[in-house]
Amino acid sequence: MENDDKRLKEIAASLPERQKKILALVQGQGYASIEALSIEFDVTPQTIRRDMKNLCDLDLLKRYHGGAALGSSVQNLPYTDRQAICSEEKVRIARMLASHIPDNASIFINIGTSTEAVAKELLGHTGLRVITNNLHVAMIMSENTDFEIIITGGILRNRDLGITGEATIDFIRQFRADYAIIGISGIDHDGSLLDFDFHEVRVTKAIMENARKVFMIADHTKFGRSALVKLGEISEITSVFTNDELQPHFMNLLKETGIQIFIAKQ
Template sequence: MSDSPTLSPAGHVRDDSAKHAAVRQRHEQMVHLVQEMGFATIGALAEHFDVTPQTVRRDINTLSDLGLLQRYHGGAGPSVSTENVDYSSRQVICRAEKRRIGELCAEHIPNRSSLFINIGTTTEEVAKALARHSKLRVITNNLNVAGILSDNENIEIIVAGGVIRHRDRGIVGESAVDFIKQFKVDYGIIGISGVDMDGTMLDFDYREVRAAKAIMENSRKTFLVTDHTKFGRNAMVRLGSIREVHAVFTDKIPPQSVLDEMDRGDTKLFVANMVS
């Protein structure tokens, strides 16, 4: 019997998934290493991971495009904390993971519930999964969410007023915050741009953070939906501690320091099963 890898009908080697998993693991370790060191040279990273400098350069370019590292001449540093990745790029980052996170979160929201859904590509995946529910009342400051749910006549949609951000169709500003504060709902579904290693939830726009805080304050339960790339990612504006939410829905187990903070707040963890 041959030891050579067999081909799938599409002509791909079946061990490709193992190779991709190894690359993903190296990327995650590289991000954590750079965050700990503050700056790492290409040579040091190549030696640490036992790969060529060309491979490291490709890794840095990929991670920089994802907003997870900052590319510099000769090496890499932590991602900047003042500017988010553009919306179109965020739509394709961890697309499958976000879809499963959205589906898992929706499973914990019963029909006839009231809820807030805020701005973000992962919260939009929750909305897609909720589109099959009935008798929901949804308040949102995200025009994309409103559009996703509008085809279901059994879902009542209430859209906050305020300033529309053209880049992602989110609604922000004092009017949006005041509008949100008029309601008290069963569930608040929020996304986030980053979670520091001490469990601090972070974002880039203070106006979006004010709306998210209003959602947390006026929801009986708050669910945070976020993919694993957000853990350890920097952003400038503080939303609060992860222990302040009732449950976290993600695709991988968070770092231990974040888990410790969740334990302090009795925050539940739900990890989406990914189909290989």
């Protein structure tokens, strides 16, 4: 690990000046969009894309749709940055997932910007009963007065209004819902489901254990992304909803598990 860190520092030191500044900016903010960097350095978006490609090829950054971020396995991106990443893809995937939820169903929805996109797409439904540890989801879905929204107890996470803790798990175990709609931070090459927060993972496990079907929303950037805490295996999911930029390895992995795959195309 020490040798890897030394190697990366040596590579960073040899970068062209603009790429050094881009790397420093992303390290300071956690994430930066192509548009913002183009304005910051007064160059075309195509120039920034070439810079980013070089930085990502050197494993200094991780490329996302519309920008780049640090590839940390121990710390997630800030909430507002996660909202911006793959926002168009999330809407398409969320719309597809929502079409598989019938009216008058009971559902769990966990923490995440992807699940919040699903909440918005569910507003046209009727008679839903929703149990959630995500205050953003609760506020979104409260716009439909025909829904019953049940918010878990627990400890409020200020950074994204998620709720976790032992009280959250105990609360969830009182229910048996038709569906669980979950997001995930990363999916390893062997199919391991990964996240950053141990407390959040324990809550999501309880949600999965107490739902008849588990629907996972995950855009293509989540596949191959590292995170510290293991939630479970992809085989524990009923259906995966993703977009059409998935790498062949992960498409084959999903097919081998026998789970349902739904692809939201452009």
